[in-house]
Amino acid sequence: MAALARASRYVFRWNKRVDPTFALSTRSMASKTPVGFVGLGNMGSPMATNLLKNGYPVIATDVFPETCKEIEDLGAHVVDSPADVADKSDRIITMLPSSPDVIEVFTGPSGILKKVKKGTLLIDSSTIDPAVSKEMSVAAEKMGAVFMDAPVSGGVGAASLAKLTFMVGGPEEEFNAAQELLSCMGANVVYCGQVGTGQAVKLCNNMLLAIGMIGTAETMNLGIRLGLDPKLLAKILNMSSGRCWSSDTYNPVPGVMEGVPSANNYQGGFVTTLMAKDLGLAQNTATNTKTAIPLGSLAHQIYRVMGSRGYANKDFSSVFQF
Structure with a gap:
């Protein structure tokens, strides 16, 4: 707290x-x-x-x-x-x-x-x-x-x-x-x-951010296990249709980018606890509006589990390590 x-x-x-x-x-x-x-x-x-x-x-x-x-x-x-x-x-x-x-x-x-x-x-x-x-x-x-x-x-x-x-x-x-x-x-x-619409946009943004970060982490991990150099993989992704903010601006793999939390043991940035909180808010609003968000719900579960396993105060991009 x-x-x-x-x-x-x-x-x-x-x-x-x-x-x-x-x-x-x-x-x-x-x-x-x-x-x-x-x-x-x-x-x-x-x-x-x-x-x-x-x-x-x-x-x-x-x-x-x-x-x-x-x-x-x-x-x-x-x-x-x-x-x-x-x-x-x-x-x-x-x-x-x-x-x-x-x-x-x-x-x-x-x-x-x-x-x-x-x-x-x-x-x-x-x-x-x-x-x-x-x-x-x-x-x-x-x-x-x-x-x-x-x-x-x-x-x-x-x-x-x-x-x-x-x-x-x-x-x-x-x-x-x-x-x-x-x-x-x-x-x-x-x-x-009107009041509340700013929050509505923010929750939509952060739900997409979480889903995109998890997808980027999974993709980078798969490529590395297939023998690809992570920097080369990120470079190609970022000139291809899979490019996203999590891949080209906030890459979760240590050593791929400088000046991001993954280059600093996932210190600083946007901590996992806060991402889980925002996803919880998105989940609540989805329930209230009867909106199906299967990927958003799964992302919420992943970040909640991360928070209970030592990642609570690490940047949300630490999902790559998790």
Whole structure:
């Protein structure tokens, strides 16, 4: 649970309940006002750093105080709780590991909604159940704030380079205000629809990612056992119809690529526990919508078993070793 909690992150937003055109222009005028950030883990820390690099004052907190030191040294103002973040900012970004963490950060005793200002823009970049995003939106609306879900794709490397893809769900008239901040942390910011649709896209993406990684690992293992050089095999796959992100950008075989977790004993990256969590969310939504996902279900089982056999905190590409 501690490992999961370290992944959490938070977001702020400034939004007056007035005519949308006026609200957008006002936010633009105040674009360099403080931005709150909750969750300074593997993803949140580089995301918050990129806000600082773009000139935004950052008010930050994390459940683990030791994770705050690096961002504090870069100029962020660290506070004790999400409620304190809400008290000092009106645009807040959250980056958390799970649905329960998001619920606690927003609605708990020291949560954002305890001190949130009317008109605050709340952007949650966690990957959670779309139903929880909708619940948080309703709770925020009761306090006069606006909630948007904006999960990310790209991993720690893309977070560090500000090349994430954000999938945004929420009121369309608020998208420009969210995009102003998200563009500092990502190369692609895509509006998906109302609250929860960003999460829906993210779950679909991660289910495909897991299936693709398992397929890549199986394929590479078969080729190696047939006597093929793994680098040569990867090269040919990547100029052929079998090419995919897991083969050409994040290859799971040690020695094939530099700068990926497989080159570092599967340390860093996107841990198996979080992939299993996301696949569980995909499984739940598939059940609720009566959608058959046989490969997604099998991928979920594989990553759950990996988590119980010593791979929980290794990158999900360690499925090659498993």
